[in-house]
Amino acid sequence: MKKLYKTLELNFEKHQNKIGGEKIIVEIDESKLGKVRYNKGHRVDGVWIFGMVERTIARKIVLVKVYNRKKETLEEFAFKYINWGSIIHSDCWKTYNNFKNIFAEHLKVNHSQHLVCLITKTHANTIEGNWYRVKNQIENTHRKKKFITPYLIRYMLRRNFKDDIFKEVIKMFLIKN
DSSP: OHHHHHHHHHHHHHHOOOBOOTTOEEEEEEEEEEEESTTSSOEEEEEEEEEEEEOSSSOOEEEEEESOOOHHHHHHHHHHHBOTTOEEEEEOOGGGTTHHHHSSEEEEEOTTTOSBOTTTOOBOHHHHHHHHHHHHTSOGGGOSHHHHHHHHHHHHHHHHTTTOHHHHHHHHHHOOO
16 A cells, blocks of 8 residues: 555656636635643644645645645745735735736735725635645655655545546556656
8 A cells, every 4th residue: 555655746746737817816824733731732743734625626736735724835835826816815924925926816814903904905815724624635654754744635526627537547557757
C-alpha cells in the first residue's frame, strides 16, 4: 500500500492542472493540521497546508503541504497552481501582499473586522469552509508530514473529479516518469 501511495503522490503533481483563469476568483488560505497531545487542546507537531479553491460551479481545489509559510514558499505554489489571469481573494496576512504583482488582481478581507468586505464583497469563506472537511477526514494520529499527502490527494480527487475518480487515478498511474 505504501508503494501505491508513493506512486500516486509522485504522479499527482505531474497530472495536476492549474486552477482559475481569466476573471475567475481563486481563494487562498493556509491552515495547520496538528495533533492534540493528552486531549488538552494545545497543538503540538503538525503540518502547514496551503489551499487554493476556485469560485466556480466546479469549485476545483488544490491543497499542498508546505514546510513554512514564508512569502517565497507560498508565492511559488500559487504561481505553480493558479493561472495568471485569476482574481485572488485572501485574508490580510502580510505574506500575501505581493500577490497583486503576480496575478491579475488581488483583493483582501480583514477578518478582524468582517468575514466579507462590505465594499468589495471579497471573502475567503469557500476555502475556510473546506478546512473543516479536510481536517475531519484525517485521523489525529496521521496529521504528520509523512502521512498527510495521500489524504490531501484523496480529498482533491473526490472534489475535483466527482464523476470519474477511478479514471483519473488510472491516468496518474500511466504517467511515465
